[in-house]
Amino acid sequence: MSLIKTNEITSLLLIIAVIFIFPLTLTYSLFSDIQGVSNQQKIEYITQLLTIIAIIFGGLAVSINAYFTSRLSLGMDQSGLTKHLNEVLGWDKNIAIGVNYKQPNLEEFAPERFSKAIEQLGNEKIETRFAAIYALERIAKDSPKDHWTIMEILAAFIRENAPVRQEDEDEVESQESSKLPTDIQTALTVIGRRDSQNDPINQKLDLRNTDLTGADLMDANLSKAILIGANLQWVNFIRADLSEADLSEVDLCGSILYEANLQKAILPEANLQGVILRKANLSKAILYDANLEGATLYDANLEGAILYNANLEGAILCDANLCGVNFEGSNLQEANLIGSNLQKAKLIGANLENVLLSTANLQEANLQEANLYEAKLQEANLTGTNLLEAFLQKANLSGANLSKSEHLELEQIELAIGDRTTILPENLQVPKHWR
Structure with a gap:
C-alpha cells in the first residue's frame, strides 16, 4: 500500500476517535449536572444515548470500510490480479495484462x-x-x-x-413442393458471399443442371461459375456477378438481372424471355441462338457481344450500347432501339421489320440484306452504313443522315418514306414523291 493511502487511513481514524470521544464527554457532563434525577436514571439515560451514538458510528465505520476496500481492490498488485485471473479463467498472463497477446489459431x-x-x-x-x-x-x-x-x-x-x-416427371406440382x-x-x-480471394486459380463452382427456381442471389458472386443447363427461372440476380460464367442452355425466363455483371458470360441457346437486364453489363457476352424475346435491356452495355441468330423480337434496347454487336441473322422485329448506339454493329441479314431506330446511331453499321420494312429511322445516323440490298420498303427515313452510306441505290430509297430533311449520298436525288 502506498504512503498516501496510509496517511489517509491514519487521519480518518484520528477524526473518528475525536468525534466519538467528544459526544461521550458532553453526554456525561450534561447528565451529571441535572438535579432531582437519581443516579440509576442518569445511568439509563446515558446508556440509551450512547447506544444511539454507537449505532451511528457503526454505520459510519461500515461505510469507511467499504470505501477503503474498493480502493484497495483497485490498487491491487498487478501480478496478484493476473494470477487470480489465470486461476479463475485459465488465461495466459499476457492476455490478462494485454502484452504480446496472440490470437488462438482457429485452424487447429x-x-x-x-x-x-x-x-x-x-x-x-x-x-x-x-x-x-x-x-x-x-x-x-x-x-x-x-x-x-x-x-x-x-x-x-x-x-x-x-x-x-x-422431362418425364409430372410438371404440375403444388406451390409448396x-x-x-x-x-x-x-x-x-x-x-x-464467399471471399473469392481465397478461390484457387482456374477453379470454378460447379452448379450445372440444378433447379434454382425463385432463388435470391442478389449481389451474389458467381463469377466463372458453371451453370450449364440450370433452371434459373424467376431468380433475383440484381447486381450479381456472373462475369465469365457458363450459362449455356440455361432457363432464365422471368429473372431479374438489373445491373448484373455478365461480362464475357457464355449464354448460347439460353432462354431469356422477359428477363430484366436493365443497366446490365453484357459486354463481349456470347448469346448466339439465345431467346431474348420481350427482354428489357434498357441502358444495358452489350458492346462487342455476339447475338448471332438470336431472337430479340419485341425486346427493349433503348439507349443501349450496342457498339460492334454481332446481330447477324438475328430477329429484331418490333424491337425498341430508340437512341441506342449501333455504331459498327453487324446486322447482316437481320430482321428489323417495324423496329424502332429513331435517333439511333448506325454509323458504319453493316445492314447488308437486312429487312427494314416499316422500320422507324427518324433522325437516325446512318453515315457510312452498308445498305447493300437492304430492304427499305416503308422505312421512315425522315431526318435521317445517310451521307456516305455505302451501296445505297435509288430503287431502295424510292420504296422508303422520307422528306427534305433526309440527308442522302451526293450521287442520289431526293425522290419526287417525298415531301
Whole structure:
C-alpha cells in the first residue's frame, strides 16, 4: 500500500476517535449536572444515548470500510490480479495484462468442427442442415486452406438436393413442393458471399443442371461459375456477378438481372424471355441462338457481344450500347432501339421489320440484306452504313443522315418514306414523291 493511502487511513481514524470521544464527554457532563434525577436514571439515560451514538458510528465505520476496500481492490498488485485471473479463467498472463497477446489459431480446431458439420449436413432435419451450412461458412473464414473444399461441398450439396427435374416427371406440382428449400437457399447465399480471394486459380463452382427456381442471389458472386443447363427461372440476380460464367442452355425466363455483371458470360441457346437486364453489363457476352424475346435491356452495355441468330423480337434496347454487336441473322422485329448506339454493329441479314431506330446511331453499321420494312429511322445516323440490298420498303427515313452510306441505290430509297430533311449520298436525288 502506498504512503498516501496510509496517511489517509491514519487521519480518518484520528477524526473518528475525536468525534466519538467528544459526544461521550458532553453526554456525561450534561447528565451529571441535572438535579432531582437519581443516579440509576442518569445511568439509563446515558446508556440509551450512547447506544444511539454507537449505532451511528457503526454505520459510519461500515461505510469507511467499504470505501477503503474498493480502493484497495483497485490498487491491487498487478501480478496478484493476473494470477487470480489465470486461476479463475485459465488465461495466459499476457492476455490478462494485454502484452504480446496472440490470437488462438482457429485452424487447429478446424478438423473437428469440419467433421461435425459434414455429419450434420446429411441430417434429416432441415434446421440441423441449416446450422451445418453456417458452421461450414465459419470454418471457411477461420481456415482459408479449407475455404475452397467447403465451397465445393456446398455446391455438391446443391447439385444432389436440387437437380433439374426430368422431362418425364409430372410438371404440375403444388406451390409448396416447387418452392426452393431453405437449406438450398442458405447454401447459395453462403457461396454467393464467399471471399473469392481465397478461390484457387482456374477453379470454378460447379452448379450445372440444378433447379434454382425463385432463388435470391442478389449481389451474389458467381463469377466463372458453371451453370450449364440450370433452371434459373424467376431468380433475383440484381447486381450479381456472373462475369465469365457458363450459362449455356440455361432457363432464365422471368429473372431479374438489373445491373448484373455478365461480362464475357457464355449464354448460347439460353432462354431469356422477359428477363430484366436493365443497366446490365453484357459486354463481349456470347448469346448466339439465345431467346431474348420481350427482354428489357434498357441502358444495358452489350458492346462487342455476339447475338448471332438470336431472337430479340419485341425486346427493349433503348439507349443501349450496342457498339460492334454481332446481330447477324438475328430477329429484331418490333424491337425498341430508340437512341441506342449501333455504331459498327453487324446486322447482316437481320430482321428489323417495324423496329424502332429513331435517333439511333448506325454509323458504319453493316445492314447488308437486312429487312427494314416499316422500320422507324427518324433522325437516325446512318453515315457510312452498308445498305447493300437492304430492304427499305416503308422505312421512315425522315431526318435521317445517310451521307456516305455505302451501296445505297435509288430503287431502295424510292420504296422508303422520307422528306427534305433526309440527308442522302451526293450521287442520289431526293425522290419526287417525298415531301
